[in-house]
Amino acid sequence: MTHQIHDRLLIIDFGSQVTQLIARRLRELNVYCEIHPFNIVDDAFLQGFNPKAVILSGGPASVVHENSPRPPAAVFELGVPVLGICYGQQIMMQMLGGLVEGGKISGGGGTAEFGRAYIAPTEEQTDLLRGWFKTDREQVWMSHGDHVSRLAPGFKVYGTSPHAPFAVTADTDREFYAVQFHPEVHHTPNGLKFYENFVHIAGFTGDWTMNAYRDEAVEKIREQVGDAHVICGLSGGVDSSVAAALIHEAIGDQLTCVFVDHGLLRKNEAEEVVAMFRDHMNLRVIYADEAELFLGELEGQSDPETKRKIIGRLFIDVFQKYANDIEGAGFLAQGTLYPDVIESVSFAGGPSVTIKSHHNVGGLPEKMGLKLVEPLRELFKDEVRVLGRELGLPPSFIGRHPFPGPGLAIRCPGEITREKLEILREADAVYIDQIRRHGLYDDIWQAFCAILPVRTVGVMGDGRTYDFACALRAVTSVDGMTADYYPFSHDFLGETATRIINEVPGINRVTYDITSKPPGTIEWE
Numbered sequence: 001m002t003h004q005i006h007d008r009l010l011i012i013d014f015g016s017q018v019t020q021l022i023a024r025r026l027r028e029l030n031v032y033c034e035i036h037p038f039n040i041v042d043d044a045f046l047q048g049f050n051p052k053a054v055i056l057s058g059g060p061a062s063v064v065h066e067n068s069p070r071p072p073a074a075v076f077e078l079g080v081p082v083l084g085i086c087y088g089q090q091i092m093m094q095m096l097g098g099l100v101e102g103g104k105i106s107g108g109g110g111t112a113e114f115g116r117a118y119i120a121p122t123e124e125q126t127d128l129l130r131g132w133f134k135t136d137r138e139q140v141w142m143s144h145g146d147h148v149s150r151l152a153p154g155f156k157v158y159g160t161s162p163h164a165p166f167a168v169t170a171d172t173d174r175e176f177y178a179v180q181f182h183p184e185v186h187h188t189p190n191g192l193k194f195y196e197n198f199v200h201i202a203g204f205t206g207d208w209t210m211n212a213y214r215d216e217a218v219e220k221i222r223e224q225v226g227d228a229h230v231i232c233g234l235s236g237g238v239d240s241s242v243a244a245a246l247i248h249e250a251i252g253d254q255l256t257c258v259f260v261d262h263g264l265l266r267k268n269e270a271e272e273v274v275a276m277f278r279d280h281m282n283l284r285v286i287y288a289d290e291a292e293l294f295l296g297e298l299e300g301q302s303d304p305e306t307k308r309k310i311i312g313r314l315f316i317d318v319f320q321k322y323a324n325d326i327e328g329a330g331f332l333a334q335g336t337l338y339p340d341v342i343e344s345v346s347f348a349g350g351p352s353v354t355i356k357s358h359h360n361v362g363g364l365p366e367k368m369g370l371k372l373v374e375p376l377r378e379l380f381k382d383e384v385r386v387l388g389r390e391l392g393l394p395p396s397f398i399g400r401h402p403f404p405g406p407g408l409a410i411r412c413p414g415e416i417t418r419e420k421l422e423i424l425r426e427a428d429a430v431y432i433d434q435i436r437r438h439g440l441y442d443d444i445w446q447a448f449c450a451i452l453p454v455r456t457v458g459v460m461g462d463g464r465t466y467d468f469a470c471a472l473r474a475v476t477s478v479d480g481m482t483a484d485y486y487p488f489s490h491d492f493l494g495e496t497a498t499r500i501i502n503e504v505p506g507i508n509r510v511t512y513d514i515t516s517k518p519p520g521t522i523e524w525e
């Protein structure tokens with residue numbers, strides 16, 4: 001067993017939209033924390049987790065309703081600091097003997113409150129608010145329907161807002177803290193200081209650093225894998241690359257990576273990725289050149305979902321074929337991140353609609369009898385980038401825009417032909433070069449070209465042309481779930497269009513896609 005090295009903070013999730021932000025803030029303070037849904041946290045869980053402090057998140061339920069979600073009473077008997085936020089504050093008060101009422105939208109006293117509010121201190125002093133007020137009031141973000149109307153015994157008020165007389169309360173003897181606002185959101189500008197005070201009270205030393213994480217992760221991988229062999233599907237994306245580099249550091253040549261070239265990669269991509277891993281990182285990489293297979297099966301197909309399904313199926317077949325030849329393979333490595341792992345709390349329920357069948361290796365491990373190694377399960381995306389840099393991956397590689405598994409197939413609406421793919425590769429390379437030359441690459445979340453399934457008439461020199469049109473796409477986004485188009489200057493767009501038409505035979509018209517997501521999606525298919 002690996003010993004618990006870090007002090008751990010437990011966040012009990014009641015389904016707030018912003019629970020993940022609590023974890024982000026704490027990680028910024030070098031505090032190790034985990035989010036777990038309220039319905040799996042029982043006495044045994046608490047004992048096993050052994051938290052140094054607990055945070056009860058916000059959530060959409062109402063404590064005035066019967067059977068509202070609650071933490072186990074044992075949370076208040078652990079002898080560690082507990083912080084309740086919004087719903088967490090209300091359930092804490094109710095369980096400890098206070099009173100919570102449903103909100104009135106207007107009227108005096110406590111009411112429902114949504115949006116910006118200002119908190120003023122009372123006469124009482126608490127370390128939780130030490131250095132927090134920059135002036136005589138502090139901006140916070142409120143989002144609550146119910147409110148506490150009577151404090152539990154032992155609690156005092158330390159901060160009030162016009163509509164929340166119990167905005168900041170605490171029982172400092174038992175180290176229970178309860179706030180009505182959300183310190184984790186951007187609109188509570190001094191929220192980090194608030195969390196800093198809380199973890200200071202709890203005695204955290206800020207021992208969660210990427211360096212420490214790296215050493216610990218290496219130990220864990222060695223322990224899990226023993227002398228078995230690990231295979232890793234390398235896509236050239238950041239997550240699988242960092243996972244591979246970390247596993248390589250742990251077990252060296254017991255790791256073999258498989259890089260599948262489906263003939264739908266960008267210009268020079270296969271060579272660059274393979275060279276970086278083989279030459280720069282010294283990894284064992286099998287380069288699976290299967291372009292003929294993929295392009296052959298895609299011939300004549302123009303329906304987006306059919307294309308995705310063909311690519312997904314072939315990818316698994318090919319990966320399996322190569323992996324079968326690796327002797328002693330017992331594990332499959334995946335670059336799963338923490339946001340994919342957190343079990344979400346669903347009150348409304350109901351499956352969401354499938355917009356696109358995303359391509360991944362789901363189901364593969366069982367089929368092949370492999371166990372999973374997921375060394376990034378505890379990290380957020382930006383932390384993965386930091387780890388990647390620590391492991392020596394070049395910054396230019398770490399900062400690359402995401403690239404989808406089905407590759408250029410979904411940037412080539414309609415039928416895929418080798419000719420169109422070649423034109424698309426060239427146009428995309430010029431476009432990305434333009435973005436880099438203008439120093440815009442890191443401001444953009446993702447940029448690429450799509451080749452449209454139409455030919456249009458143009459005139460070059462004195463001759464008529466009848467060539468393809470292409471669309472440029474560039475978006476800003478945080479997680480790819482929503483996105484906005486990037487506001488290039490007209491000069492930039494004009495210069496780029498001219499370069500593409502001059503430098504890429506086969507394209508005589510360039511358009512810029514200004515659709516946001518929603519209603520559009522980032523990719524064209």
Ligand code: XMP
Nearest residue numbers: 357358359402403404405406480521522523
């Ligand atoms: P959409 O087009 O759904 O894309 O708005 C959101 C993000 O996901 C990427 N994407 C994929 N990534 N396999 C992947 O690995 C896929 O099948 C896939 N489809 C879209 C897309 O590039 C964007 O970053």
